[in-house]
Amino acid sequence: MSSPLISVIIPLYNKEDSILDTVKSVLNQTFQDFELLIVDDGSTDKSLTLLSNYKDSRITIISKENGGVSAARNYGVEASNAEYVFFLDADDIITKDCLSLFFEMLKKKPGISFFVANFKKTFEDGKEEIYSKLKIEGIVKDPIKNLWKKNIFPRTGSMLIKKECFSNIGGAFKTEISIYEDLELILRLMNNYQVYYSPKVVLLYQCEYNTLSKSIGLLSKEWIYYLKDIGVGFYEKMITAENVYNIYQKCKSQKDYESMKFIKVKFRRYFIYILLSIFDRKKMNILNKFRSWL
Secondary structure, three states, rough: OOOHHHHHHHHEOOOOOHHHHHHHHEEEEEEOEEEEEEEEEOOOOOOHHHOOOOOOEEEEEEEEEOOOHHHHHHHHHHHOOOOEEEOOOOOOOOOOOOHHHHHHHHHHHHOOOOOEEEEEEEOOOOOOOEEEOOOOOEEOHHHHHHHOOOOOOOOOOEEEEEEHHHHHHHOOOOOEEEEEEHHHHHHHOOOOOOOOEEEEEEEEEEHHHHHHHOOOOOOHEHHHHHHOOOOOOOOHHHHHHHHHHHHHHHHHHHOHHHHHHHHHHHHHHHHHHHHHHHHHHHHHHHHHHHHHHH
16 A cells, blocks of 8 residues: 555543544545554543544554653654654644645645644634734745744644654654744744745634643743753744743743743843843734724
């Protein structure tokens, strides 16, 4: 048998409440040339028992000792047989035409290695928000600037990556990071590859699960803990500085004074970028609210 075009990789750790809906959204795709690799990262709930009800040749379940979400995704990449990789979290849902859209994008631009689509955030109170603001499909000029402005935002479940990219950028996910690990990878990809974007929504990103899973965490799991610099260009510095500020605020809310001190010392010389990122983001939010009133 020939290899599939796309490997869908789902890291799984104790997601019994959501994993079946996520898997169903993959199996119901209109595009069928894919394999589904579910990497169980040492789950202790009923996730694997629930998945045992599926008898589908497209599904491969791989079990490993718990090592974190980044290690699980990398494990899936190593086991994948496809030319392209699509990461999906075990508590998100993709639209029925998600993979079809990426296939159409591939046909339009076969020389591109990094494809991005839009996603919709859904909240516990039933509210929904389409995240990326860019309305035009095509190659994105200055993608990091557009990332900062929220014109585009690649995330697991809304991006397709050619597998060979990882060997050119120092690997896929950094295994020591499990919070903002996707942003770290995205910046490396954007610094090395063109981005082809579609404004069509392909992912329902369920914020209630995300909020619960990331409400409490150790600083050593955060991307900024391992940073030696905050970026190579102005907008990368702004993105990183905002991330530093947000993590500092999270530590403050948890009264983690040791981590707050670590952040202050490590990022003291980048204070101006942190101030700029806070001010500029607030200015952007005010402008967006004003536009919504018109």
